[in-house]
Amino acid sequence: MKHLNSVITGTGSYIPTVRVTNREFTRHTFYNEDETKIETLVDEVIAKFKDITGIEERRWVSDDLCASDIGAIAARRAIEDAGVDPETIDQIIVAHNFGDIKHGTIQTDILPSLASRIKHHLGIKNPSCIPYDLIFGCPGWVQGVIQADSYIKSGLAKRCLVIGTDTLSRLIDKHDRDCMIFADGAGAVVIEAKEEEAKRGILSAAAMSHTEEEAFYLYLGKSYHPESDPNIRYIKMEGRKIYEYALINVPEAMKVAVENAGVEPNEITKILIHQANEKMDEAIVKRFVKKCRIEKSVPELMPMSIRELGNSSVGTIPTLYDMIIKGKQPEHKIDKDDIVMFASVGAGMNINAVVYKH
Structure with a gap:
């Protein structure tokens, strides 16, 4: 019996050229949420930040570039990596959170959609190539992969382009310590339908949403600076609540995805988790490993890019995946028949996971 597989045939990413180290934040004056000035020395604030998040530097886009x-x-x-004709793409699914934001402004622009803009930039003329945006918080790119798989398995598409792109640097409050987390970046994959004897590609997925108390753990709010304009809003988050939420719920979604895939947990070779916070990611994967009795170590399973690239939201997983596939993470590699998991958590609050066999 032949299987209809959803297979990633090409990967690509864009890592911005502007490198911003932690030292560059020593010039900032940070405030608390109640607008009181943080009296701790900035050097100490930055050192504590690095210990918690693992971030040493991040990448921001140059002034002339936007998310699209x-x-x-x-x-x-x-597309070049997959070696396909762009005119044969059926769906362009673009995950992002804030659309295009021009340098020097804080206004988000999603008219037209980023997917339509990207289709235009790619010069695709085919009217049957349908571009649309997906806003699902940081798990947006993984959710796009899940949707592409659904299109392919249902027969509605044969070839999908799934992109994650964000420029969070344009929406940060420079008086909030959390601004040091956020970065810019983009990653993409081509996913194609393949009729094959063996089952491979996307094996399973799982997703969760909790909105009763959790909906506004990430939100837009005014700057912490006491003299800021209350009508101008920036990325804000309830860090401790997000950490606790993720630690409880993400390992469970990952476990469900593995069970749905019909593979043994010990068959998983890599876990590409959203690069949100190094300590949080380690704690999530440790709990998952313990829950599923996986024998591999966390460092062996979990490649990381957050130290150098920061948190680019929907861009973290596809960028990291492309880096590994292209040999730019020498301590990690993905071989034929390896089973990889993508997992993410973010605004909503939303969680998802995909199990993929190479």
């Missing part, structure tokens, strides 16, 4: 621009670059690289 870098998404198109990543997409073009994925």
